[in-house]
Amino acid sequence: MLKKLILKNRSYRRFYQTHIIKVKTLKGLVDLARISASAGNLQSLKYILSCNPKKNNLIFPYLKWAIYLKDWPGPKEGQRPSAYIIILGDTQISKNFWCDHGIAAQSILLGAVEQGLGGCMIASIDREGLRKALNIDARYEIHLVIALGKPREKVVIEKLGKDGDIKYWRDKKNI
Amino acid sequence: MLKKLILKNRSYRRFYQTHIIKVKTLKGLVDLARISASAGNLQSLKYILSCNPKKNNLIFPYLKWAIYLKDWPGPKEGQRPSAYIIILGDTQISKNFWCDHGIAAQSILLGAVEQGLGGCMIASIDREGLRKALNIDARYEIHLVIALGKPREKVVIEKLGKDGDIKYWRDKKNI
Numbered sequence: 295m296l297k298k299l300i301l302k303n304r305s306y307r308r309f310y311q312t313h314i315i316k317v318k319t320l321k322g323l324v325d326l327a328r329i330s331a332s333a334g335n336l337q338s339l340k341y342i343l344s345c346n347p348k349k350n351n352l353i354f355p356y357l358k359w360a361i362y363l364k365d366w367p368g369p370k371e372g373q374r375p376s377a378y379i380i381i382l383g384d385t386q387i388s389k390n391f392w393c394d395h396g397i398a399a400q401s402i403l404l405g406a407v408e409q410g411l412g413g414c415m416i417a418s419i420d421r422e423g424l425r426k427a428l429n430i431d432a433r434y435e436i437h438l439v440i441a442l443g444k445p446r447e448k449v450v451i452e453k454l455g456k457d458g459d460i461k462y463w464r465d466k467k468n469i
Numbered sequence: 470m471l472k473k474l475i476l477k478n479r480s481y482r483r484f485y486q487t488h489i490i491k492v493k494t495l496k497g498l499v500d501l502a503r504i505s506a507s508a509g510n511l512q513s514l515k516y517i518l519s520c521n522p523k524k525n526n527l528i529f530p531y532l533k534w535a536i537y538l539k540d541w542p543g544p545k546e547g548q549r550p551s552a553y554i555i556i557l558g559d560t561q562i563s564k565n566f567w568c569d570h571g572i573a574a575q576s577i578l579l580g581a582v583e584q585g586l587g588g589c590m591i592a593s594i595d596r597e598g599l600r601k602a603l604n605i606d607a608r609y610e611i612h613l614v615i616a617l618g619k620p621r622e623k624v625v626i627e628k629l630g631k632d633g634d635i636k637y638w639r640d641k642k643n644i
Contacts, residue, residue, distance in 0.1 A: 295470075296474065296501065296579055296580055296583050297500075297501060297504075297580070299471065300576060301504055303505070303506075325472075326472060329472075329475055329476055329626070330475055330478070331478075331480060331574075331575070331590055333592060334537075334635075335635045335636070336635060337635060362509075392571070392592050393568045393569075393570045393571025393572075393612070395568045395571065396568025396570065396571020396572040396573075396574075396575070397568075397571040397572070397575045398571075399568065399572065400505065400506070400571070400572045400575040400576060401471075401475060401575060404471055404579075405471055408470065408471050415572075417508060437568070460509075460511060460512060461510070462510060
């Protein structure tokens with residue numbers, strides 16, 4: 295059952311942008327992270343939620359989308375995420391976040407997939423740009439941006455070829 | 470459904486030590502990590518599995534169990550984990566593991582809980598001691614040890630008190 299959910303939880307990068315995700319949904323996903331393991335139960339992660347077009351537009355330009363798809367700059371207008379959850383680390387609580395943001399992000403994305411949504415953890419971020427755009431205090435480290443939406447693409451898992459190439463790619467049908 | 474699983478996935482530190490966990494079960498759990506997100510799909514995490522008393526005894530002395538339970542040195546003989554999954558990072562594949570080990574550990578523990586097992590992510594490790602005991606090559610960074618077993622304790626979630634104290638504790642019934 296969990297395995298099915300994990301298999302469904304691919305990295306989705308194209309979405310039905312007009313699909314609305316409510317702030318209540320995002321809070322529910324963060325709640326899954328809250329009740330997940332936290333080093334020393336310090337709960338040093340904090341979150342920025344975004345699910346309206348204006349705020350989403352502030353975030354989008356600072357994300358790098360798919361390192362192996364050299365000719366693809368990221369989802370075009372109409373296929374962009376409906377929402378984002380930005381995971382921050384509060385340096386006034388801890389200086390070492392261990393892998394708490396990985397634990398949190400996995401809970402959040404599995405929760406999203408369970409609801410028919412999907413997304414992508416993005417660590418390749420213009421952090422200083424994003425910090426300025428959202429006026430994020432220096433106290434907070436920017437760990438990850440989770441892009442969320444209703445997936446508009448098919449992602450399949452392939453066995454590793456003999457060449458050992460782990461890069462994801464798209465075929466003619468954009469799968 | 471996922472929320473139920475996450476709520477059940479507490480940090481368990483006392484177990485029915487004689488409960489046998491098969492290597493096949495551990496491989497199934499690592500498989501959940503394998504199909505979870507990996508930065509750039511580099512799959513730079515590697516795993517050491519242990520589910521026999523001899524190997525378990527080699528690992529146990531290098532783990533620090535519960536930072537807030539000052540008078541408790543860790544589970545006594547008979548209540549120790551039946552198995553361990555050690556998460557390593559292969560520095561020949563990547564120098565930056567991001568939060569991949571958090572993602573992997575969360576998948577592994579949720580998978581364990583789904584099967585009636587449970588455990589604890591341990592990052593407080595005598596890494597050099599463990600490296601020597603298991604003869605782990607310098608090429609591998611030791612990220613986490615996941616202790617696994619059939620839980621022999623009750624863990625409840627409490628609301629944060631007014632004093633803001635996030636430390637876990639045990640009552641007279643050892644809950």
